[in-house]
Amino acid sequence: MDRILTxxxxxxxxxxxxxxTSGLVREARERHDLAPTASAAVGRLLTAAALLGASLNxxxxxxxxxxxxxxxxxxxxxxxxxxLHAVGARAYARNGHADVPLNPRGKFDVAGAVxxxxxxxxxxxxxxxxxxxIVPLASGEIGDDVAAYLLNSEQIPSVxxxxxxxxxxxxxxxxxxxxxVMPGADDATIAALERNAASMAPITTxxxxxxxxxxxxxxxxxxxDLKLFDTYEIAFDCRCTREKVETVLLGLGKDELAKIxxxxxxxxxxxxxxxxxxxxxxxxxxxxxxxLG
Numbered sequence: 001m002d003r004i005l006t007x008x009x010x011x012x013x014x015x016x017x018x019x020x021t022s023g024l025v026r027e028a029r030e031r032h033d034l035a036p037t038a039s040a041a042v043g044r045l046l047t048a049a050a051l052l053g054a055s056l057n058x059x060x061x062x063x064x065x066x067x068x069x070x071x072x073x074x075x076x077x078x079x080x081x082x083x084l085h086a087v088g089a090r091a092y093a094r095n096g097h098a099d100v101p102l103n104p105r106g107k108f109d110v111a112g113a114v115x116x117x118x119x120x121x122x123x124x125x126x127x128x129x130x131x132x133x134i135v136p137l138a139s140g141e142i143g144d145d146v147a148a149y150l151l152n153s154e155q156i157p158s159v160x161x162x163x164x165x166x167x168x169x170x171x172x173x174x175x176x177x178x179x180x181v182m183p184g185a186d187d188a189t190i191a192a193l194e195r196n197a198a199s200m201a202p203i204t205t206x207x208x209x210x211x212x213x214x215x216x217x218x219x220x221x222x223x224x225d226l227k228l229f230d231t232y233e234i235a236f237d238c239r240c241t242r243e244k245v246e247t248v249l250l251g252l253g254k255d256e257l258a259k260i261x262x263x264x265x266x267x268x269x270x271x272x273x274x275x276x277x278x279x280x281x282x283x284x285x286x287x288x289x290x291x292l293g
Contacts, residue, residue, distance in 0.1 A: 053079025070115025
């Protein structure tokens with residue numbers, strides 16, 4: 001089971017969260033038959049959503065939507081609380097088969113697949129209107145882009161390290177860590193955090209070598225007096241239902257539904273996030289039309 005661990009450091013002036021998301025990203029790759037570069041891109045954004053989603057309560061939801069001019073087009077990731085110490089997350093790419101050559105360092109060229117564009121972050125609360133913020137992409141590598149959002153929209157300087165290791169056989173490892181500098185942090189704390197982030201091994205290297213969430217946190221916190229808090233289970237989840245499909249169809253109106261029932265023996269709707277297909281017969285659609293009077 002994938003897990004997320006929260007913590008603080010430096011007398012509460014640094015907030016940290018780390019997660020192992022290998023299973024989560026693996027399921028996303030398999031559901032959408034993602035190409036290797038697309039797997040890395042979707043996996044990073046999905047991991048970021050899951051890490052940030054650990055702070056959500058009740059019916060709150062966090063949506064990260066990255067839109068670029070590269071071949072992948074756009075990526076959307078959602079996260080929400082699914083119960084006590086549990087987080088559900090899902091994601092999809094507009095073009096999940098997008099693939100580009102490795103970059104000069106021999107790594108997935110996520111920036112090349114994403115291109116230039118923007119990151120929109122939307123928070124939906126139990127009460128009140130959703131809040132959205134849009135920032136330009138800093139690099140297209142996703143970790144940098146999430147850090148830019150936290151700095152520019154929430155005024156929180158942050159270290160964001162995300163990683164996905166994939167090969168022709170699938171996802172070998174995925175995970176990430178986010179360290180946020182809170183009010184009251186002194187210059188020495190910030191400098192230490194920056195040094196630790198620059199010197200630590202890549203996230204996926206640490207995971208492959210056996211690191212768990214606590215080890216990831218200690219790698220970035222170093223000697224900064226780490227205090228561990230809560231552990232969360234994280235799993236791929238989706239909120240699509242047949243009832244939601246019917247609600248969308250009802251919005252077409254009685255006449256349009258009657259026309260569909262006459263012309264199509266079956267109507268299909270497929271969820272972008274999980275790939276589930278809902279099939280309605282002509283009689284089902286006719287019944288929806290009748291519900292409208």
